[in-house]
Amino acid sequence: MSIKVIKLNGSVSPFAGISFVNELFDKSGLSKLIDTELGMRVQTIGYQYSEIIRNLSNVFISGGDCIEDISTHLKDHLKAIPNNQVPSPDTVLRGITELSSENTQFTSTSDIIYDFNINTNLNRLNIKSLILTNQLEAGKSYDFDYDNQVLPNKKYDAKKTYKKNKGYVPGVATIDDKIVYLENRDGNANVKFEQASTLRRSYELLLGENISVNRSRMDAGSYSKEIIDVVDEHSKLFYIRANKSTSLFEQIKEISDWQTVEINYKKYEVASIVFVQFYEERNYRLVIMREKTSESQIDAFTQDTFKYCSILTNDWESTEKEVIEYYNQRGTSEKIFDVMNNDFGWKHLPFSFLNQNGAFMIIMAMIKNFYNYVLKKVSGVFTDIKQTTRLKRFVFRFIAVAGKWRYEGRKWVLKLFSDRPYELLKI
Known part of the structure; x- marks a missing residue:
């Protein structure tokens, strides 16, 4: 041939x-x-x-x-x-x-200075672009996810993250598969540090475009009193994974009424108690899920052989299974990081500095949102x-x-x- x-x-x-x-x-x-x-x-x-x-x-x-x-x-x-x-x-x-903005510095109680990049103009433009392309609708309420991603890199101002590699740890808010807010942060900043302020800015920017939040969902990196205050203020319902603590497990050990449910083809025991660790007067609910481990080693907190997971919520209407299954859907929002890293340039940041890379990341998030719009047309x-x-x-x-x-x-x-x-x- x-x-x-x-x-x-x-x-x-x-x-x-x-x-x-x-x-x-x-x-x-x-x-x-x-x-x-x-x-x-x-x-x-x-x-x-x-x-x-x-x-x-x-x-x-x-x-x-x-x-x-x-x-x-x-x-x-x-x-x-x-x-x-x-x-x-x-x-x-x-x-x-x-289009980049100057960094804002925050000082911790240990007198350590951290740089955050707050680019309100680009974040607002991103939200407006979602409304323009009918991916968000003004006047409606949506479910809101927040997470911090470790973004490894060797840029000039990259700092060592909690994963022991150098990089940034941007805070990212999403609605479904759409990024709606981003702040780039120093890699060595604890994810809880100033997160309440970051969340307040993201909620208020959405509200400025007449977008409200129905349910907020976050991992244990958002489990602190000041963060919960902001989330509760701006959400109808919230679901935050609780950290382990001795006082929490003292409450859990008193539970006698465990119910058995099936989640993703596995059997778990679930229960609910009134949450009293931060504020008893708000009537928050702690949903606990546990499963028997195959190991014979006793857990240091609970003195038993169960593995526990707890979710703090103000939702008393849903069953334990419904709360857990809704929280577990966070995996959908976390997938966006893989998409941004591998398809939309976050893995190859073009600048040497946090603020310029922050602007690039927001612009690429807007391009990813535009790609969603293209897919809807083409599909x-x-x-x-x-x-x-x-x-x-x-x-x-x-x-x-x-x-x-x-x-x-x-x-x-x-x-x-x-x-x-x-x-x-x-x-």
């Missing part, structure tokens, strides 16, 4: 599917929103913030994994899109730097693309199609070499 090569005149792009994504960005109103919220970057020659962010989204949704891919792999393909102005990687980096036509499709599969099944822009009949026409139903997309 021999391979015969026929060269075509003119440029045929192997990434022609990105033209649809580029068009969706503008037609959705995101370009106008960005320039309205952030202001005009230039008056005549140069690139607006909307052009920088749109082309950054084009790069990553085409399968790129760093800003330099604009020039090394995708520049000619992006320039082939009519009226698409493509900035250089240096221009993109300058634009993001301009309505392409049966092998779902709203949960990861980026690599999306690139293979939608972006990677040969195509060429031609000017015909006084308008630009995209000609695709494919029998896939691109023509059915309504943009």
